[in-house]
Amino acid sequence: MVDLPDIRGVKVLGRDEWRATADAPKPDVSFLPMMERRRLTALERAALHVAWNVFHAGEGNLPPPSEVPVVFASRWGEIGTTFKLMRQMHDEGEMSPAGFSSSVHNAAPGAWSLFTKNRAPYTAIAARDRSYEMGLVEAEAQLAAGAPYVLYVYAEESTPEYYLPAFGETVTAQAVAMLLKRETAS
Numbered sequence: 356m357v358d359l360p361d362i363r364g365v366k367v368l369g370r371d372e373w374r375a376t377a378d379a380p381k382p383d384v385s386f387l388p389m390m391e392r393r394r395l396t397a398l399e400r401a402a403l404h405v406a407w408n409v410f411h412a413g414e415g416n417l418p419p420p421s422e423v424p425v426v427f428a429s430r431w432g433e434i435g436t437t438f439k440l441m442r443q444m445h446d447e448g449e450m451s452p453a454g455f456s457s458s459v460h461n462a463a464p465g466a467w468s469l470f471t472k473n474r475a476p477y478t479a480i481a482a483r484d485r486s487y488e489m490g491l492v493e494a495e496a497q498l499a500a501g502a503p504y505v506l507y508v509y510a511e512e513s514t515p516e517y518y519l520p521a522f523g524e525t526v527t528a529q530a531v532a533m534l535l536k537r538e539t540a541s
Contacts, residue, residue, distance in 0.1 A: 364538050365495060365498055365535050365536070365537065366535070366536045367533050367535060368417060368504075368535070369409040369410070369417065369534040370533045370534075371404075371405040371406075371408035371409050371531070372405065372529070372530070373401055373404055373529065373530045374528070374529040374530075375513065375529065381397075382401050384403055386411075387403070396435070396462065396512075397513075397528060398432065398436075398462070398463055398510050399462060399463045401511075401528060401530035402427065402466075402467065402510040402530055402532075403463070403467055404530065405530045405531060405532035406420070406425075406467055406506060406532045409532045409533065417534065418503075420467075420471040420506070422473070422475055423475055423506045424475040424504070424506070425467060425468070425475070425477035425505070425507075426477070426493045426494040426497065426506070426507045426508070427461070427477060427478070427479045427480065427510070428479075428480040428481070428486045428487060428489065428493075428507075428508070429479075429480075429486055429511055430481065430483055430486045430511055430526070431481075431511065431514075432460040432462075432481060433459065433460070433462055433463075434514070434515060434518070435513075435515055438515045439454065440454050460479045463479075463510060464477040464478075464479055464508070465477075490507060490509055491507060494533075495535075498536075498537040499537075501537075502537065503536065503537055504534060504535065504536050507532065507533045507534075507535055508530065508531070509530065509531050510529070510530035511526050511527075512526075512528045513525070513528045514526045
C-alpha cells in the first residue's frame with residue numbers, strides 16, 4: 356500500500372490495513388451477525404474488516420460510522436464474483452440474480468452502509484492502476500467541499516488465475532481504510 360501523501364488540511368484519525376497471507380487468508384468479520392457474514396463476497400469482507408477496525412481499534416473520540424461519508428476505491432472491484440457469473444452465463448445460459456447484485460462496484464460500500472445504518476453519501480471509484488490515488492483525490496475533494504470526515508476504503512481481491520495473461524500481474528487480496536478529518540484553520 357502507498358502511504359497517504361501529506362495533504363494540507365487533512366488529518367488521518369485512524370488507519371487499518373489487511374493483506375491475505377498463508378496464516379490469514381480471510382479477513383475477520385466476526386463483528387457481523389452470522390447470516391450477514393455468509394452473504395459477503397471476498398471483497399466486501401476485506402473492506403468491512405478494515406473499515407470496522409478504523410472505528411473500533413483506533414482513537415476514542417471518533418464520529419459514529421453511521422454519519423461519515425464513504426469513498427470506496429478498487430481497481431477491478433468484484434472481479435471474482437463477476438468471473439463466476441460470466442462462467443455461469445456461459446455454462447448455464449443464465450446467471451444468479453443474487454450473484455449479480457453482489458457483482459457491482461458499489462457492493463462493498465453498500466454493505467457497509469446497510470450494516471452501520473449509514474445514510475451519508477458514498478462514492479465508488481474505479482480508475483484501473485490509479486484507483487488508490489483517485490480514491491484519495493475524491494476523499495480530499497469531499498473534505499475540501501465541507502465534509503468534516505470521510506472514510507476512505509481501498510480494497511482488492513486476488514486476481515483470478517484466468518485473468519493473469521490479460522492483467523500481466525498478480526494482485527494479492529488486500530484492503531486499507533483511513534478515517535480522514537478536515538482540519539480547520541487556526
